[in-house]
Amino acid sequence: MKLIVNNVEAYAYTGGKPFDPALPCVVFIHGAIHDHSDWTLLARWFAHHGHSVLAVDLPGHGRSVGQPLADMPALARWVLALLDAAGVERAALVGHSMGSLIALAAAGQAPQRVSHLVMLGTAYPMKVSDALLSTARERPLQAIDMVNSFSHSTWAPKPSYPGPGTWLHGAERALMRRTQASQTGRNLFEHDFQLCNSYDQGLNDAARLTCPSTLILGARDQMTSPKQTKELAAALKARVLTVDAGHSLMTEAPEQVLNAMRQALGA
Amino acid sequence: MSGYADPGFDTLALHAGTAPDAATGARAVPLHLTTSFVFESSEHAASLFNMERPGHVYSRISNPTTAVFEERVAALEGGAGAIATASGQAALHLAIATLCGAGSHIVASSALYGGSHNLLHYTLSRFGIATTFVKPGDLDGWRAAIRPNTKLLFGETLGNPGLDVLDIPNISQIAHEAHLPLLVDSTLTTPYLIKPFEHGADLVYHSATKFLSGHGTVVGGVLADSGLFDWDAAHAKHGLFPELCEPYAGFHGMTFSEESTVGAFLLRARREGLRDFGACMSPHTAWLILQGIETLSLRMERHVANARKVAQFLASHPLVESVGYPDLESHPSHALAKQLLPRGAGSVFSFNLKGSRKQGKAFIEALRIFSHLANVGDCRSLVIHPASTTHFRMDDAALAQAGITAGTIRLSIGLEDADDLLDDLKRALKTAEKAQ
Numbered sequence: 160m161k162l163i164v165n166n167v168e169a170y171a172y173t174g175g176k177p178f179d180p181a182l183p184c185v186v187f188i189h190g191a192i193h194d195h196s197d198w199t200l201l202a203r204w205f206a207h208h209g210h211s212v213l214a215v216d217l218p219g220h221g222r223s224v225g226q227p228l229a230d231m232p233a234l235a236r237w238v239l240a241l242l243d244a245a246g247v248e249r250a251a252l253v254g255h256s257m258g259s260l261i262a263l264a265a266a267g268q269a270p271q272r273v274s275h276l277v278m279l280g281t282a283y284p285m286k287v288s289d290a291l292l293s294t295a296r297e298r299p300l301q302a303i304d305m306v307n308s309f310s311h312s313t314w315a316p317k318p319s320y321p322g323p324g325t326w327l328h329g330a331e332r333a334l335m336r337r338t339q340a341s342q343t344g345r346n347l348f349e350h351d352f353q354l355c356n357s358y359d360q361g362l363n364d365a366a367r368l369t370c371p372s373t374l375i376l377g378a379r380d381q382m383t384s385p386k387q388t389k390e391l392a393a394a395l396k397a398r399v400l401t402v403d404a405g406h407s408l409m410t411e412a413p414e415q416v417l418n419a420m421r422q423a424l425g426a
Numbered sequence: 427m428s429g430y431a432d433p434g435f436d437t438l439a440l441h442a443g444t445a446p447d448a449a450t451g452a453r454a455v456p457l458h459l460t461t462s463f464v465f466e467s468s469e470h471a472a473s474l475f476n477m478e479r480p481g482h483v484y485s486r487i488s489n490p491t492t493a494v495f496e497e498r499v500a501a502l503e504g505g506a507g508a509i510a511t512a513s514g515q516a517a518l519h520l521a522i523a524t525l526c527g528a529g530s531h532i533v534a535s536s537a538l539y540g541g542s543h544n545l546l547h548y549t550l551s552r553f554g555i556a557t558t559f560v561k562p563g564d565l566d567g568w569r570a571a572i573r574p575n576t577k578l579l580f581g582e583t584l585g586n587p588g589l590d591v592l593d594i595p596n597i598s599q600i601a602h603e604a605h606l607p608l609l610v611d612s613t614l615t616t617p618y619l620i621k622p623f624e625h626g627a628d629l630v631y632h633s634a635t636k637f638l639s640g641h642g643t644v645v646g647g648v649l650a651d652s653g654l655f656d657w658d659a660a661h662a663k664h665g666l667f668p669e670l671c672e673p674y675a676g677f678h679g680m681t682f683s684e685e686s687t688v689g690a691f692l693l694r695a696r697r698e699g700l701r702d703f704g705a706c707m708s709p710h711t712a713w714l715i716l717q718g719i720e721t722l723s724l725r726m727e728r729h730v731a732n733a734r735k736v737a738q739f740l741a742s743h744p745l746v747e748s749v750g751y752p753d754l755e756s757h758p759s760h761a762l763a764k765q766l767l768p769r770g771a772g773s774v775f776s777f778n779l780k781g782s783r784k785q786g787k788a789f790i791e792a793l794r795i796f797s798h799l800a801n802v803g804d805c806r807s808l809v810i811h812p813a814s815t816t817h818f819r820m821d822d823a824a825l826a827q828a829g830i831t832a833g834t835i836r837l838s839i840g841l842e843d844a845d846d847l848l849d850d851l852k853r854a855l856k857t858a859e860k861a862q
Contacts, residue, residue, distance in 0.1 A: 172684055196687040204478035308432065315445040318480045321686050323493035325507040326500035328432055333506045333653030333688040413480050
């Protein structure tokens with residue numbers, strides 16, 4: 160589904176059904192140098208179980224055109240503008256990794272417009288090591304391999320995602336390489352990781368929230384360790400659900416994540 | 427597991443796609459000989475069919491054992507995923523049928539396995555899919571052969587039977603400039619000798635019957651996708667690949683490139699190709715091929731070492747006119763082989779006897795260790811006469827274009843003691859010499 164957000168064309172996957180703004184809406188926000196395809200199974204499930212779904216491609220990612228936005232508040236405003244463009248007054252915001260911080264920032268900007276906040280594979284602060292940032296700057300393809308390796312907890316996720324026969328390490332590396340290559344003249348990897356690293360308003364944004372919030376964490380996450388969520392969870396008064404997976408929990412453990420999401424959204 | 431990059435080849439060959447079985451603790455890959463899988467509920471069944479949840483439904487589409495094989499090959503190739511098929515020919519057909527229809531056009535190397543040539547030249551033309559064959563080293567020929575309705579460029583890593591090394595970096599560049607994918611048959615090289623994706627190929631397939639299995643026991647194939655080809659860009663630019671980039675009425679109106687940015691091709695190939703054409707792999711076959719893959723690097727090292735010794739022996743024998751092995755400096759693809767195949771150019775190659783047809787026949791019949799049959803990539807050494815077997819449908823002109831003469835003999839060097847292979851060849855050559 161194409162939308163015009165701030166006069167720029169944006170894309171959102173609607174879960175295999177036409178978007179209906181009258182239904183309870185779930186917005187899925189992907190992580191750094193990823194796109195909507197992280198969410199397609201979950202999006203299809205919710206779209207076929209009484210919800211409307213917008214699994215977005217952030218500006219400059221995937222099918223959304225334009226430049227990547229400069230900072231977390233700008234991305235939060237973009238998400239709220241996307242709701243306006245879709246005719247949605249209130250939605251559940253669901254984000255993974257960088258997308259979880261965007262969801263938090265958007266909920267902080269407009270708490271009345273957020274019915275639920277679900278943060279997957281998250282941490283706060285989401286500090287990125289200097290070594291990774293410098294590698295991202297100088298050798299982004301190597302940095303992609305590093306992040307890809309750290310994001311997976313197993314060589315044998317079953318039944319794989321979106322289905323059997325997918326080698327998740329290769330699929331995620333290909334997605335990051337393609338997303339990186341789509342922005343000629345710009346190092347999107349470094350840009351996105353700097354966004355995560357520099358966001359420092361998480362606890363302030365959390366304090367403004369009025370909706371129920373849930374953290375869904377990978378027990379074996381090496382990118383955003385579950386240990387790094389205690390302060391955030393306390394600030395949000397969040398329910399914390401843990402699945403047996405690494406950072407790429409939606410692809411490594413799609414069934415467990417679906418169950419956790421159903422708990423989080425009461426679906 | 428943790429680290430800065432994917433593990434090494436041998437580790438992936440043993441572990442990719444599998445872990446100790448959670449239900450039983452079995453360490454080896456369990457063999458799931460079942461046609462179908464029980465649904466938890468009607469709701470679960472519906473969500474599986476609608477791709478809301480992942481899982482297995484019916485073993486023609488997917489199976490847990492077969493999936494391990496698919497994921498392992500994808501891991502070894504450095505790809506996003508793979509689909510197991512009933513044979514290598516089924517893998518080639520699946521790739522073509524996913525991307526092409528009546529009116530489509532393919533540009534292919536002229537140095538192909540005879541079965542692939544048959545499919546492209548005779549059979550697919552009956553279904554309205556035309557192919558232009560170009561010499562694998564003729565880069566201008568590849569470029570010039572591309573038409574507005576071209577959907578695919580296709581070649582073999584080592585052309586059959588002359589072993590022309592496919593210039594994957596340059597041919598993939600030609601393909602990508604035209605927003606077309608390059609499909610490569612890597613059967614003779616396996617991912618141990620070359621990973622075509624690293625050089626620009628987009629799709630790779632194997633006759634897994636050969637070196638991946640390695641023991642001459644089963645027939646199977648596998649088709650892998652790098653996940654890097656931008657189908658949407660090709661569609662936007664030239665209207666290509668509506669099969670992947672437009673809603674498909676045959677499967678929930680799904681637009682596969684929306685469902686999976688990097689898995690669109692494999693989704694369509696599985697959800698349409700396996701579903702409708704049905705050329706799937708038996709889980710038992712997948713299990714057997716997995717046993718072979720676990721020792722792939724060890725076997726390929728020995729295959730190559732033996733092949734080098736045999737090639738050098740033949741090249742110095744007075745009854746041998748020429749040896750077509752890229753490791754030899756005399757081979758036209760020697761420089762490209764050094765660049766793309768630093769671990770070796772496999773263990774299947776051809777040589778030409780100086781003598782008559784009668785002498786060629788005497789040579790083959792005198793061999794005791796080499797088995798005369800139509801296969802390659804067995805752990806046992808094999809021999810065949812292409813002009814009267816694999817390429818017998820070709821006329822003389824087509825044979826010549828493929829680099830075959832009446833005296834061409836193809837060897838597939840196995841894992842026996844090299845000295846025994848050399849003794850067998852010496853004896854057979856002596857017999858041939860006397861058969862004038």
